[in-house]
Each structure stands twice: as C-alpha cells, then as structure tokens.
Amino acid sequence: MPEKPKTPDPVDIPAALTTGTLTWSEKKFPSAVYPAHLKDNSTQSRRLEALDLVKSINEQSKSQLYHQADLGTKSSALGGVSVQPHLLDGERTQRRIFYIRGKGCTWARANGGGCLMCGHVSGMDTQDCVSMADYIEGFREAFFSYDYSDTKVVAIYNGGSLLSSSEIPTAVRHELLQTVASNEDVEMVIFESLPELVTRKSIASVREAVGNKRLQIGVGFESVNDDIRLFCVNKRNTLSDYINAFTVMREFEVEALAYCLMKPVFLDEQTAIDDCVRSVKFAFEHGVKSVSIEPVSVQDNTTVARLNEANLYRSPWTWSLFEVIRQTHFLGDVRAGGFELYPPPREYVHNCPNCDEKCYQALREYNATGKTSHFDDIDCNCKLAWRRELEDRHQDDLVDRILSQLHSVAETPDQSHGSGHQVLFRDHIDANDLALLIDATDRWDQFLDKVFVTPTAENMSADILEQISLEDTEHYLDVKIQLSRCLRTVESAALKQKFEDMCGRIRKATLHHISTTLPQLVDNSRSVKEFEQKDDRKHIDSLMLEHKQLESEFIRQQSEIKSQIARLIKEVRRNFY
Ligand code: SF4
Ligand SMILES: [Zn+2]
Numbered sequence: 001m002p003e004k005p006k007t008p009d010p011v012d013i014p015a016a017l018t019t020g021t022l023t024w025s026e027k028k029f030p031s032a033v034y035p036a037h038l039k040d041n042s043t044q045s046r047r048l049e050a051l052d053l054v055k056s057i058n059e060q061s062k063s064q065l066y067h068q069a070d071l072g073t074k075s076s077a078l079g080g081v082s083v084q085p086h087l088l089d090g091e092r093t094q095r096r097i098f099y100i101r102g103k104g105c106t107w108a109r110a111n112g113g114g115c116l117m118c119g120h121v122s123g124m125d126t127q128d129c130v131s132m133a134d135y136i137e138g139f140r141e142a143f144f145s146y147d148y149s150d151t152k153v154v155a156i157y158n159g160g161s162l163l164s165s166s167e168i169p170t171a172v173r174h175e176l177l178q179t180v181a182s183n184e185d186v187e188m189v190i191f192e193s194l195p196e197l198v199t200r201k202s203i204a205s206v207r208e209a210v211g212n213k214r215l216q217i218g219v220g221f222e223s224v225n226d227d228i229r230l231f232c233v234n235k236r237n238t239l240s241d242y243i244n245a246f247t248v249m250r251e252f253e254v255e256a257l258a259y260c261l262m263k264p265v266f267l268d269e270q271t272a273i274d275d276c277v278r279s280v281k282f283a284f285e286h287g288v289k290s291v292s293i294e295p296v297s298v299q300d301n302t303t304v305a306r307l308n309e310a311n312l313y314r315s316p317w318t319w320s321l322f323e324v325i326r327q328t329h330f331l332g333d334v335r336a337g338g339f340e341l342y343p344p345p346r347e348y349v350h351n352c353p354n355c356d357e358k359c360y361q362a363l364r365e366y367n368a369t370g371k372t373s374h375f376d377d378i379d380c381n382c383k384l385a386w387r388r389e390l391e392d393r394h395q396d397d398l399v400d401r402i403l404s405q406l407h408s409v410a411e412t413p414d415q416s417h418g419s420g421h422q423v424l425f426r427d428h429i430d431a432n433d434l435a436l437l438i439d440a441t442d443r444w445d446q447f448l449d450k451v452f453v454t455p456t457a458e459n460m461s462a463d464i465l466e467q468i469s470l471e472d473t474e475h476y477l478d479v480k481i482q483l484s485r486c487l488r489t490v491e492s493a494a495l496k497q498k499f500e501d502m503c504g505r506i507r508k509a510t511l512h513h514i515s516t517t518l519p520q521l522v523d524n525s526r527s528v529k530e531f532e533q534k535d536d537r538k539h540i541d542s543l544m545l546e547h548k549q550l551e552s553e554f555i556r557q558q559s560e561i562k563s564q565i566a567r568l569i570k571e572v573r574r575n576f577y
Contacts, residue, residue, distance in 0.1 A: 050403050065121050099123075124160075192218040222279070256289055310408060381431040385431070437483055
C-alpha cells in the first residue's frame with residue numbers, strides 16, 4: 001500500500017485573531033466593521049479555550065471522515081460529473097463540473113485544520129490509490145464524452161486546492177487545464193484554491209496552461225468577520241491573505257471568485273444573513289469578479305453534523321438565501337451555490353417540503369438569468385416560522401455560546417456519521433399544520449397573559465376562577481389537537497412522545513397556577529382588605545409578607561409557562577424544519 005500523503009504541520013493562528021483585538025482588521029480594512037452584538041468581550045484565555053474545543057471536536061469528526069474515506073477506497077479518478085446553469089456576462093449557458101478525487105484538502109489534513117462544515121475528504125483518494133496516469137486518462141475520457149456547444153464554462157473541483165501539488169500532482173494539474181483549454185467551445189475554466197497557494201509562481205503556471213481562456217479561481221472567503229471565519233468555520237486565514245490573493249490574480253488577468261458562507265454554525269438566522277451580505281459587499285469592494293453564496297449544508301462526519309444531531313444547527317432557510325441574493329445581486333455576478341458538493345450532504349438549504357422544490361427551481365432560474373423576480377411569486381405558510389426565527393436573536397457572547405454548545409456536543413455520543421447519503425431531510429411536518437399549531441399556542445399564550453394580570457379580590461370571584469379554568473382547558477385541548485395533527489407525519493415515536501410530554505408539562509403548570517396559586521393570591525388579597533377595614537396592623541403585616549411571596553411565585557410560574565410555550569414551538573421547528 002502506498003504511503004498516505006504527509007500530514008502538513010499545524011498552522012499557526014495569527015496573534016491578532018487569538019487576542020480578539022478586532023481593531024486589527026478594522027484599521028486595515030475599514031469596511032470590515034463588526035456588528036455591535038458580535039463585539040467580543042471575552043478574554044484571550046477564553047478565546048483560546050474555545051479554539052481548543054473547536055479543534056478537538058473537529059479532530060474527532062475528521063477521524064470519522066478518514067475512516068469513511070478509507071472504507072470507500074477506490075482507484076477511480078473521478079467522483080462524478082454534473083451540469084449547472086451558468087450566467088456568463090449576462091448570457092445564459094451551462095457549467096459542467098468534474099469532481100476529481102484528489103488526495104484531500106491541504107487544510108483539512110493539517111493538524112487542527114479543516115473547515116467545520118466540510119466532509120469532502122471522505123470522497124477523496126486519501127489512500128493514494130489513484131496514479132497520475134489514472135487522473136489524466138480518467139479525466140480525458142470523461143471530458144471528451146460531452147458536447148460543449150451550449151456549455152461555455154468548465155469547472156474542475158478536487159475537494160480542495162488544485163494549486164496544491166500534494167493534492168493533485170503539478171503535471172496532472174497542467175494536463176487537466178490544457179485538456180479543457182483545447183476545446184474551442186469552452187470559454188472559461190474554474191477551479192478552487194486556498195488563498196495562501198495563490199502566488200505569482202503558481203498563477204503564472206496555470207495561466208500558461210490555459211492560454212487565452214478566461215480563468216476563474218474560487219477561494220473560500222467565508223466571512224468578512226475574523227471571528228466568524230475563525231470560530232464558526234475554523235479557517236485561520238486573515239483578510240490580508242484574501243486581499244493578497246485577489247491582487248495576484250488581477251496581475252495575471254485571472255478572475256477572483258469568492259465563496260461567501262451563509263449561516264456557519266453558532267450564528268442565528270438574522271446574523272447569518274447580515275454577515276453574508278457584508279461579506280459579499282467586501283469581496284466586490286476588493287476586486288472580486290464573482291461571488292458564490294454558499295449556504296451551509298450538513299455533510300456526514302463533520303462538526304456541523306454533530307451540532308445538527310444535537311439540534312443546535314439547522315441549514316439556512318431558503319427564504320434567507322433569497323434575502324441575501326436580493327440585497328447583493330446588483331453589486332456584481334452573484335450566484336447561489338451550495339448544491340455542488342461531493343459527497344452529497346444529508347441536509348441542504350431548505351424551507352419546508354411544501355415549497356422546497358419551487359424554491360430550488362427559482363434558484364436554478366436565478367442562476368441562469370440573474371433575475372431575482374423568480375423568487376417573487378413563491379409564498380408558503382412556512383414563511384411565518386422563518387420570520388419568527390429571524391426575531392429569535394442570540395443574546396449571549398459568541399465565544400460563550402461556542403463553549404456551551406460544544407461542551408454539550410462533547411457530552412453526547414457522536415451519531416453524525418449516519419447511514420449513508422440517502423437521507424436528505426429528517427422527519428418533517430406539514431407547514432400548514434405548523435402554522436395552525438403556532439396559532440393555537442399563540443391563543444393560549446394571549447389568554448394566559450390576561451390571567452397573568454395580578455388579581456385582586458374585586459376582580460376574581462369564584463365564577464371567574466372557574467371560567468378561567470374552563471378556558472385554559474379549552475386552549476390546552478386545542479394545542480394538543482394541533483400538535484397531534486402536526487406529528488401525524490412523523491415516524492419517530494420518541495420525538496412524538498417528547499412533544500406530547502412538553503405539552504403535558506405546560507398544562508400541568510397552568511393547572512397548578514390557575515387552581516392553586518391564583519386562588520391563594522385572591523384569598524390573600526381579600527383577607528388583606530378585611531383586616532384593613534378593621535385596621536388590624538399586626539395581621540395586615542403578616543398577610544402582606546405572605547402576599548409578596550405568593551406574588552413572586554405567581555410571577556415565576558408565569559415566566560416559566562411562557563418560556564415553556566415558546567420552547568415547544570422552537571423545538572418543533574428545530575426538529576422538523
Ligand atoms: S471547505 Fe475547502 S478549505 Fe475548508 S476543509 Fe473543505 S476543501 Fe478544505
Ligand atoms: Zn414552505
């Protein structure tokens with residue numbers, strides 16, 4: 001068996017990134033300003049602790065990836081071929097994509113390296129079984145089997161950097177590029193690279209291989225925000241690395257393509273939208289020719305998959321992707337990416353099963369025409385759930401959140417390897433059913449708001465208490481019915497039980513509140529009134545003390561009930577959307 005490719009040395013983290021002195025980036029690149037709520041107040045030791053944890057969880061996931069890659073050892077040079085619509089200078093054409101099984105991304109193989117969402121290495125030739133001749137012959141055979149009269153763009157993706165000779169031998173790279181460049185119909189060649197491998201020497205060499213053809217090199221820019229790129233993606237590149245790469249490309253008339261990641265882990269939906277929009281703007285401001293927005297998918301055996309299993313991560317909503325495109329498409333060539341992954345992910349950007357196919361078709365149309373009007377005619381009840389998620393902003397510090405989420409992942413067994421790639425989505429529920437459940441819980445919540453007004457003896461007779469109790473029962477039954485309706489398409493008995501238990505716990509709490517705490521409070525107020533009339537200070541004082549305790553219990557219960565109701569909906573959405 002040939003030796004495994006050598007694992008590169010650990011990559012140092014630039015000091016400015018570990019200390020959290022964000023002014024470093026801000027000073028150098030004034031447009032890289034940070035949203036106020038992402039300003040980091042944590043100490044350097046806390047940041048290093050978070051980075052260590054990111055690295056350690058990611059190393060565990062990577063060992064599974066390598067295990068899977070080794071199991072799937074094959075000598076084929078190609079992992080697959082696909083075709084996508086492509087808009088080239090406003091003209092509709094196609095992009096044919098060849099997935100080459102390289103030796104695995106240089107960054108993924110580095111000690112502590114590898115992006116948190118990336119499972120590409122599991123489809124690569126990590127056992128070094130593919131020879132130079134296999135690569136060249138395999139590629140040529142596939143390339144020449146297609147007609148390119150309506151395909152002006154060819155992409156060669158190797159699950160890493162084509163510019164890395166440890167991933168693809170230099171002679172092979174040269175041969176592949178020359179093969180594509182020899183076709184008269186093809187106008188543009190695209191491949192990908194880490195920014196640090198974009199040097200004058202490497203770019204001069206690929207420029208020579210493709211001759212006069214247009215060449216575009218995609219780099220994973222991910223985010224304009226240093227902390228998001230570092231903690232939420234596990235990339236150690238600084239903004240300077242990207243600016244340098246873009247500058248070198250310009251010198252050789254190579255077009256820069258920036259991949260901007262949408263919704264890396266640990267971010268809420270709205271922050272993810274805002275960050276992606278800022279990243280796209282920054283890329284265009286710094287000379288990038290095209291941007292591909294990459295909504296994060298869930299590939300098996302990745303840190304993202306582990307967070308997803310722990311219900312701490314959901315791929316972005318397609319509504320969010322529409323939003324980012326709407327806010328950026330007029331800045332330049334903006335594509336919707338994220339579907340050309342190898343191996344295929346188990347979860348992509350999605351809304352709900354009722355509108356997913358329409359949305360994907362609209363994205364294909366957008367990629368082919370550049371017109372966002374394709375998004376305008378789509379509507380679905382799940383938009384309500386998306387809007388609520390946008391309002392659900394994280395309030396805690398990013399570093400604290402990372403530590404807490406990863407500690408919780410570290411304590412749960414790793415189930416992220418799944419059973420293959422057949423499962424695209426988990427159990428799902430109908431969007432209409434979810435909307436009805438949300439309405440029912442809203443009605444219960446609003447009714448309880450009325451009950452939660454601190455009662456006095458005057459406004460609470462026994463009849464009113466009975467009426468409140470009856471109404472509470474009705475609202476509980478209404479929610480219970482809507483919940484059962486929602487769960488009818490769910491197969492997992494454990495999940496069904498979990499939500500029925502949650503609903504039961506809310507009811508138990510409201511019942512106790514209405515039948516015990518509330519009458520006690522009413523009785524107590526009544527007694528206080530009686531003693532006030534008798535001017536009995538001694539009894540009034542002791543009753544007032546009791547009253548205060550009852551009131552604080554009343555307030556504690558109401559906030560607990562309200563948060564349980566909110567949690568029920570949040571958990572339903574997390575599990576099924
Ligand atoms: S996303 Fe790109 S750079 Fe990151 S590990 Fe995967 S192949 Fe490497
Ligand atoms: Zn929908």
